Amino acid sequence: MHKKALSLLIILCVSALYNYATAQEIRANVSVVANQISGATDKRIFNTLQSALTEFINGRKWSDDGFTTAERIDCNFMLNINQDLGSNMYRASLTVQATRPVYNSGYLTSILNTMDANVAFKYVEFQPLEFSENRVAGNDAMVSNLTATVAFYVYIVLGLDYDSFSPRGGDNFFKKAQNIVNNAPDGKDISGWKAFEGTNNRYWLQDNLLNARFSRFHDVVYQYHRNGLDVMYDDMIKGRAAILNCLNLMQAIYQDNPNNILLQMFFRSKADELQKIYSKAPPQEKARAVEILSQIDVPNAARYQALKTAK
Template identity: 65%
Template structure:
């Protein structure tokens, strides 16, 4: 596995440790928002935080063996905004994940997303359970949280795998699709269906598996392996590869304007791209600024400094 070969160079100190760790190293936080008031005992959120961390970090999400130093760094922040009664809550979930850059101490963001449609039922100390063969479980409201967490775990692992080998993430994106196809359904549960919005879980997996966006996977691989990972050896060559990725994204955007996957790419990469091209030759810097301003309209003002 290419990822393991590359990361062995990054994690020499762990190469003598057994390769039996799970895929993710997640920092998990559950925070009640001020608007929740005192309607719920805060201890339940501490228990939930521990349960979520154990669910994400201690479960095997693939057949690959990861050494401890190879685990994917990620953050999950669950902000609980409303108690709906009967141990049921409404929340938003922010997910971030990063991938190490070869021969550096730098981690490159591969996912930075907020999911506002998280409704779940949780009783203090109840185990968080997930079965790929029976995703809905015994209770849609109880299983909705674990289905959402599992969905994003597979998206993270898939994007990471895409960044190390061409189409490396397909198997994980298909697992995410399985969750979408068999997701819990019921009152207040949303985010799993196409008609529920154009920026939800359904559209994430659709974009990642739809052949209309097949070039995006080339972008993920070339940006990281031929771009960022190359920069320790040849900055100009690495930056040229990243410029080529912007051209490919421009092609995707021309065919599929305002797609979720392209917007998510820039949510993760805007600051990084600004740094990559800030020291480019003038002509290359201007071209990058033009492309970025057109592709990432919300951050267009940020890219003015490249003009």
């Protein structure tokens, strides 16, 4: 091989290895919506914030693992600003959605679909968005609360994704989310980080994900994806049976704690998918799935019951 060609090949290989080792984990589509804000507020600031959040999420390295561009996790982060509190402070809701590819198919399955209604923050146009795991609260709690909240959900997404590929694979990320909760910003307009503020907030999400009482949930996430969805292309019957086993595990979780936040989170992501999976199942298998789903996912019970008459 010519020396120039060999040198170019070496450079390309080194570059590829570098890109593999440094590629970020998240590929997020970020939108900041401010339709409810009227009056003198300059809407341009929200476009600037959208760009800043996009760079904050997509440009940051969130783990020590190497990701190729194709392996990045696809997400949607929508910050819906519903109140201008004055002095560059706002109240918003944050919707986070994330997907995972299913082996041997072009199908993307939802691993998270959640909405956090309690995000208060301060943002001055063009101010840098900063976050440190060692100093979560920062100098200004209202400034730090936005990046702390976004980082919290990035770690939840990473944890669920890793859980879906290996048993308890996401624990390290759930612990990072716990660290954010333990060191979260504090202030009169800030909520969602404390146990006494509700039963369905950031505190309880990370608590349940790391609570040994709900360890079976991690078995569900892994088995549902690796033993269920990932084998369906080659063996639909085997994959569907694995998912039915997951429903049995979730029924046990439900019987232990009917209002468990993890089950609520799971079914917000999977209800449509489960309905499609069992719409074509044999009658006996379908009946068992409908029986369990109607009990443990009450908000969607009517949809599951309709499967009984589906052909």
